[in-house]
Amino acid sequence: MMNWFRRLMYGRYGGDPLNSALLVLCIVLMLISILTHLVVLSWLGSALLLLCYFRMFSRNIQARYAENQRFLKWWQPIANKLGNKRAQFADRKTHRYLKCPSCAATLRVPRGKGRINVTCPKCKHQFEAKS
Secondary structure, eight states: OHHHHHHHHTTSOOOOHHHHHHHHHHHHHHHHHHHHTOHHHHHHHHHHHHHHHHHHHOSOHHHHHHHHHHHHHHHHHHHHHHHHHHHHHHTTTTEEEEEOTTTOOEEEEETTOOEEEEEOTTTOOEEEEEO
């Protein structure tokens, strides 16, 4: 069974982050269409699913790769910000995050040390802050 699938997918593009995003968006649209009884959202979700299958089974690998790169160029800054916020939330009990007043860089300092002098590693600006 696995050899059949491998032979089918040989020379085809396959899955990528854009396909994953399309599938998640399709599922969200389908759920909203079920809750609100809007047929338009159901049709839009089905169209996204077909687009996902088209991209997955496409033999034009260069075009699909270029589409994925454009998507990642747009999505990567958003994903980085979400990842940073997740890390900040994870160590919120042990560290505090400050903004440098001169360059707006995010600085991480240990919590519970009172008033401390902080030096920004990016611009070398020194300021006092409460940790």
